[in-house]
Amino acid sequence: MTSKETVRELAAQPYKYGWTTDVEEETAPPGLSEEIVRWISAKKEEPEWLLEWRLRAFRHFMKLLEDQQNPTWANISHPPIDFQAMSYYAAPKPKLELESLDQVDAEILRTYEKLGIPLQEQKRLAGVAVDAIFDSVSVMTTAKETLAKQGIIFSSVSEAVREHPELVKKYLGSVVPYSDNFYAALNSAVFSDGSFVYIPPGVRCPLEISTYFRINAEGSGQFERTLIIADRGSYVSYLEGCSAPMRDTNQLHAAVVELVTMDDAEIKYATIQNWYPGDADGKGGIYNFVTKRGKCAGRNSKISWTQVETGSAITWKYPSVLLQGDNSVGEFYSVALVNGRQQADTGTKMIHIGKNTSSTIISKGISAGHGNNTYRGLVKILPKATGARNITRCDSLLIGDQCGAHTVPYIEVENPSSSVEHEASTTKVSEEQVFYAQQRGLSADAAQSLIINGFVRDVVKRLPLEFAVEANRLLELNLEGAVG
Amino acid sequence: MLEIHDLHASVNGADILKGIDLRVGAGETHAIMGPNGSGKSTLALVLAGHPAYTVTRGSVTFDGRDLLGLAPEERARAGLFLSFQHPIEIPGLRLDHFLRAGYNEVRKSRDEDEIDVLKFDRLIRAKVKETGMDAALTKRSVNDGFSGGEKKRNELLQMTVLEPKLRILDEVDSGLDVDSLRSVADGINRLATPESATLIVTHYQRILSYVVPDAVHILIDGRIVRSGDKHLAAEIESRGYDWVTEAAQPAPPSVAPTAGQS
Ligand SMILES: Nc1ncnc2c1ncn2[C@@H]1O[C@H](COP(=O)(O)OP(=O)(O)OP(=O)(O)O)[C@@H](O)[C@H]1O
Numbered sequence: 200m201t202s203k204e205t206v207r208e209l210a211a212q213p214y215k216y217g218w219t220t221d222v223e224e225e226t227a228p229p230g231l232s233e234e235i236v237r238w239i240s241a242k243k244e245e246p247e248w249l250l251e252w253r254l255r256a257f258r259h260f261m262k263l264l265e266d267q268q269n270p271t272w273a274n275i276s277h278p279p280i281d282f283q284a285m286s287y288y289a290a291p292k293p294k295l296e297l298e299s300l301d302q303v304d305a306e307i308l309r310t311y312e313k314l315g316i317p318l319q320e321q322k323r324l325a326g327v328a329v330d331a332i333f334d335s336v337s338v339m340t341t342a343k344e345t346l347a348k349q350g351i352i353f354s355s356v357s358e359a360v361r362e363h364p365e366l367v368k369k370y371l372g373s374v375v376p377y378s379d380n381f382y383a384a385l386n387s388a389v390f391s392d393g394s395f396v397y398i399p400p401g402v403r404c405p406l407e408i409s410t411y412f413r414i415n416a417e418g419s420g421q422f423e424r425t426l427i428i429a430d431r432g433s434y435v436s437y438l439e440g441c442s443a444p445m446r447d448t449n450q451l452h453a454a455v456v457e458l459v460t461m462d463d464a465e466i467k468y469a470t471i472q473n474w475y476p477g478d479a480d481g482k483g484g485i486y487n488f489v490t491k492r493g494k495c496a497g498r499n500s501k502i503s504w505t506q507v508e509t510g511s512a513i514t515w516k517y518p519s520v521l522l523q524g525d526n527s528v529g530e531f532y533s534v535a536l537v538n539g540r541q542q543a544d545t546g547t548k549m550i551h552i553g554k555n556t557s558s559t560i561i562s563k564g565i566s567a568g569h570g571n572n573t574y575r576g577l578v579k580i581l582p583k584a585t586g587a588r589n590i591t592r593c594d595s596l597l598i599g600d601q602c603g604a605h606t607v608p609y610i611e612v613e614n615p616s617s618s619v620e621h622e623a624s625t626t627k628v629s630e631e632q633v634f635y636a637q638q639r640g641l642s643a644d645a646a647q648s649l650i651i652n653g654f655v656r657d658v659v660k661r662l663p664l665e666f667a668v669e670a671n672r673l674l675e676l677n678l679e680g681a682v683g
Numbered sequence: 684m685l686e687i688h689d690l691h692a693s694v695n696g697a698d699i700l701k702g703i704d705l706r707v708g709a710g711e712t713h714a715i716m717g718p719n720g721s722g723k724s725t726l727a728l729v730l731a732g733h734p735a736y737t738v739t740r741g742s743v744t745f746d747g748r749d750l751l752g753l754a755p756e757e758r759a760r761a762g763l764f765l766s767f768q769h770p771i772e773i774p775g776l777r778l779d780h781f782l783r784a785g786y787n788e789v790r791k792s793r794d795e796d797e798i799d800v801l802k803f804d805r806l807i808r809a810k811v812k813e814t815g816m817d818a819a820l821t822k823r824s825v826n827d828g829f830s831g832g833e834k835k836r837n838e839l840l841q842m843t844v845l846e847p848k849l850r851i852l853d854e855v856d857s858g859l860d861v862d863s864l865r866s867v868a869d870g871i872n873r874l875a876t877p878e879s880a881t882l883i884v885t886h887y888q889r890i891l892s893y894v895v896p897d898a899v900h901i902l903i904d905g906r907i908v909r910s911g912d913k914h915l916a917a918e919i920e921s922r923g924y925d926w927v928t929e930a931a932q933p934a935p936p937s938v939a940p941t942a943g944q945s
């Protein structure tokens with residue numbers, strides 16, 4: 200096929216994760232009310248303090264909703280979301296957190312196997328511990344015992360609430376308070392499950408910790424909450440993946456992730472986001488409205504976000520770092536791809552509070568089809584952040600001429616001894632480049648994926664190897680035939 | 684090896700090639716000269732399969748195969764290499780990664796095993812030395828920010844790695860300093876074998892004194908108006924193209940035919 204032909208042919212690439220799992224699910228009736236919040240909390244047998252917290256969040260959210268305080272500043276557009284039309288809880292029956300595979304529904308096991316995350320002991324990815332979240336609940340957490348030997352806690356949030364209430368109580372909402380923003384308030388009221396990780400002082404987590412989120416039920420939203428705490432001098436690398444069936448209605452995924460690092464601790468957090476993006480005309484797909492924030496509470500601590508966002512009809516997320524401890528380091532490495540009618544408004548906030556804090560932002564936006572991609576980032580240097588440094592680099596790659604790429608940097612410097620650098624570039628994958636590569640023996644598609652791989656390299660190389668391969672494969676899949 | 688018959692081609696609705704006939708045999712070197720805009724690059728790009736150009740008439744066979752029926756990458760894998768007059772920049776894609784991918788595609792099409800990163804690394808280092816290119820360039824993005832001369836040398840490097848059967852060199856000598864010209868010419872000569880051929884597009888006799896052509900063709904307004912041996916190049920250099928044009932024009936009917944013009 201010549202490059203010319205491929206240019207004209209828009210990626211009508213079928214989404215490979217779009218099937219559904221046939222299991223009986225218990226789903227809450229649609230609608231958001233105090234009753235539902237109480238029902239979710241009761242379902243999880245939560246302590247009173249947590250219910251109270253949820254209810255405060257619920258009241259706050261209802262007030263925002265009433266005052267029409269839903270965020271409108273992002274460069275995205277969608278019809279108003281009817282928060283009374285969706286269900287806030289769905290879980291396969293019987294709802295159990297299982298220790299043994301014999302108890303996991305065979306269909307669900309097959310689901311994860313098909314997604315490339317086999318949970319069976321003998322098939323598991325070496326060196327990776329997995330928490331498998333299916334709609335609103337965690338169905339299985341692997342390698343818990345191995346980790347427990349070193350004092351590492353890796354469980355669903357629900358279980359952590361029961362087993363380690365003091366930790367959850369201390370940290371839940373400590374980085375993202377329920378009043379932080381519209382969707383964080385919603386999440387705090389109705390969050391169902393998510394992963395909880397605690398690494399004790401001085402421990403280097405020997406496995407990659409990962410969570411795989413799968414939306415299956417129709418008409419329900421997913422509201423997970425993840426909390427990771429790295430105590431003094433500890434280290435953990437965490438990875439999350441996600442997918443959902445193809446449906447022609449939009450589904451809401453509004454998660455909150457909170458990270459905390461103490462002195463000398465490090466958290467590496469990676470995301471490969473592949474929610475269903477909707478069809479070529481923009482019908483269906485996930486609204487991915489997520490709040491992710493880390494707090495470098497301790498000195499010399501480090502938080503690094505790496506994200507590869509290929510899915511979702513709309514992505515709205517800004518994984519951020521509060522650089523509170525002196526000498527702490529924040530990093531944000533991002534690839535966001537939009538094709539078809541996808542929209543992404545994503546970026547980060549680096550808030551320099553402590554002395555000699557430093558942050559690096561590398562954002563790579565790829566726009567194809569009629570996709571619209573916006574990088575939105577804030578670098579803020581507070582008055583006490585003497586010697587703070589930031590380097591930001593935003594690159595956009597355009598494929599075809601129907602797509603959009605925008606860069607919206609906000610820089611607020613209140614300490615004159617700091618240094619902030621911002622670089623941005625926009626390039627186009629041109630017919631000439633593809634032809635040149637073809638002249639060297641490459642097919643148009645191979646040429647395109649090489650160009651894309653080259654473009655995203657600085658980010659993808661931060662991922663653990665097997666996930667880097669997966670990330671490149673997803674980028675290729677999502678762009679097949681979109682050469683321009 | 685290459686047989687072009689009555690080739691017509693257009694771009695954006697404009698007819699550029701207006702009936703090209705050319706045969707290049709194995710082991711031969713042919714030079715094409717002609718004024719700016721006469722269609723030399725168009726010919727090279729049409730042979731390589733550039734999608735912007737439409738062949739409106741004629742045929743081309745390459746090694747007995749119908750060249751025009753092949754996709755650009757199939758032509759490349761069959762052994763056709765075009766050294767671009769204006770090599771394309773691909774920011775973000777490392778030259779060595781790019782070239783390894785192409786090299787492996789060519790190998791696959793010949794039913795040979797792909798070679799791994801380490802072996803390729805050794806190969807490219809040897810070829811870099813052979814072509815006299817700055818080795819650091821192979822770790823940079825393809826042609827991105829390369830100087831004019833570096834781009835031309837990069838074309839030579841890629842050609843040296845891919846070992847094509849037919850080398851089409853579109854102004855490989857433009858932008859080269861005297862020493863570079865010499866070394867690029869040496870590189871081209873080193874690749875010449877009895878089984879392969881060279882088609883070299885140039886404005887200057889200079890490179891032809893190193894890469895000595897078996898035939899020189901003058902392309903004017905989309906047609907080859909005159910062919911000759913290597914002396915034709917020198918004649919062009921000293922006399923320009925006007926005399927060829929005049930000599931090639933059929934006489935207007937009102938003027939009586941003169942000897943040698945029929
Ligand atoms: N894409 C295009 N669209 C319109 N016209 C084109 C295009 N490509 C080439 N042409 C025209 O075709 C004619 C031949 O161009 P070509 O590049 O083949 O000339 P050339 O003989 O290689 O010239 P030079 O010696 O300057 O390199 C020129 O008039 C040029 O403007």
Ligand SMILES: [Mg+2]
Pocket residue numbers: 723724725768853
């Ligand atoms: Mg030319």
